[in-house]
Amino acid sequence: MYLIAMYDITLNESGQRRLSRILKLFRQYLHHTQKSVFEGEISVAKFSELKYKTTQIIDKNADYILFFTVPNRKNITKECLGVDFDATANILD
Secondary structure, three states: OEEEEEEEOOOOOOHHHHHHHHHHHHHHHOEEEEOOEEEEEOOHHHHHHHHHHHHHHOOOOOOEEEEEEEOOHHHOOOOOOOOOOOOOOOOOO
16 A cells, blocks of 8 residues: 655654654655655555554654555655655665
8 A cells, every 4th residue: 555644743841752753663664755744655564563653652642643545656646846856766676
């Protein structure tokens, strides 16, 4: 499946630490495409693992995590205004 994930971490006392941990976690599973936006192909099992690990980090009363799933990348239309960034553009096949 293709996943688009984004987060908004509240920067209170412990927020900076949570933000760093979420950034590091998401980079293990997806491509970092914008400040708090990640995307990429992921298996159902890896997605479940990512969600579980995310719940172990965030403050459920203050933070906001959003996941969009699409069966595959061909079923999504992406439009960019300005300079487009494709995190996978420099990956060699």
